[in-house]
Amino acid sequence: MNFCSDCGNAVIKKIPEGDNRERHVCVTCEVIHYQNPKVIAGVLPIYGDQILLCKRSIEPRHGFWTLPAGFLENGESSLDGALRECVEEANAHVVNPELYALFDIPQINQVYVFYRAHLAEPVFGPSSESSEVALFSEADIPWSELAFPVVELALDHFLKDRQTGDFLVKHEQIQRPWRSRRNP
Ligand SMILES: [Zn+2]
Numbered sequence: 001m002n003f004c005s006d007c008g009n010a011v012i013k014k015i016p017e018g019d020n021r022e023r024h025v026c027v028t029c030e031v032i033h034y035q036n037p038k039v040i041a042g043v044l045p046i047y048g049d050q051i052l053l054c055k056r057s058i059e060p061r062h063g064f065w066t067l068p069a070g071f072l073e074n075g076e077s078s079l080d081g082a083l084r085e086c087v088e089e090a091n092a093h094v095v096n097p098e099l100y101a102l103f104d105i106p107q108i109n110q111v112y113v114f115y116r117a118h119l120a121e122p123v124f125g126p127s128s129e130s131s132e133v134a135l136f137s138e139a140d141i142p143w144s145e146l147a148f149p150v151v152e153l154a155l156d157h158f159l160k161d162r163q164t165g166d167f168l169v170k171h172e173q174i175q176r177p178w179r180s181r182r183n184p
Contacts, residue, residue: 006031037109041081042069044154045094047119050137051155054089054130056147063131064147067114067154068092078113086117090133092124101157101170103150108176112150116158116167149178156181 004011004026011024016032024033044067045052053065068089072081079097086092094117103112124133136142138159146152153172161167 001033001035004029004031005033035109037106037111039072039078039081039111039113040069041072041078041085041113042067042115042154043082043086043094043097044100044114044116044158045086045090045092045119045124046116047122047135050135051141051158052090052092052119052124052133052135053141054127055132055134056129057126057131058129061147063145065142065145066147066151068130069112069114069150079115082113082115083117089127089129090124091127092119092133094118095120098167099169100167101154101172103153103170103172103174105150105174105176114150114154143180143182149174149180152180152182 001011001024003009007026007029009026009028011026011033013022014025015022016025024035026033054068055065056062068086069082070085070089072078083094083097086094097115097117100116101112101114105112122135126133141155143152153174157170
């Protein structure tokens with residue numbers, strides 16, 4: 001950040017009085033511009049024994065497969081954001097969503113929230129963000145072509161939990177560099 005979004009003048013980095021870390025502070029109007037992690041909400045859409053994945057047609061990770069997920073909008077709950085992303089990216093409406101995973105990635109200031117949910121019908125399709133949308137059985141999941149570590153982690157947990165039917169909510173911190181569990 002170089003300029004104040006309130007008055008347009010220059011900002012500097014300094015520790016405001018009573019604070020304990022550097023912030024962008026406007027030299028003119030003295031507004032402190034706090035920067036905080038972003039929340040990304042997504043869905044793990046299930047149909048029968050298959051999982052819905054989207055092939056990204058945008059950067060980052062163009063051409064790689066992902067679960068529908070995206071940045072929360074202001075005024076939106078994490079669940080509403082997850083369901084919206086599922087419609088926007090996969091043209092899929094899901095039912096019975098349940099909180100499934102919270103993944104922290106402090107190195108890049110992101111928090112992911114995933115919901116398990118079900119497709120009532122196998123209705124979905126490509127979008128401006130996904131060149132392909134498809135259902136995958138466990139044996140067909142493209143582990144080496146997944147877009148992000150959180151996608152692999154969510155799928156890995158889900159497939160293990162499915163063997164017991166016990167889908168406890170997961171909470172993990174993603175380590176970077178990422179060491180894949182499926183593609184060592
Ligand atoms: Zn200012």
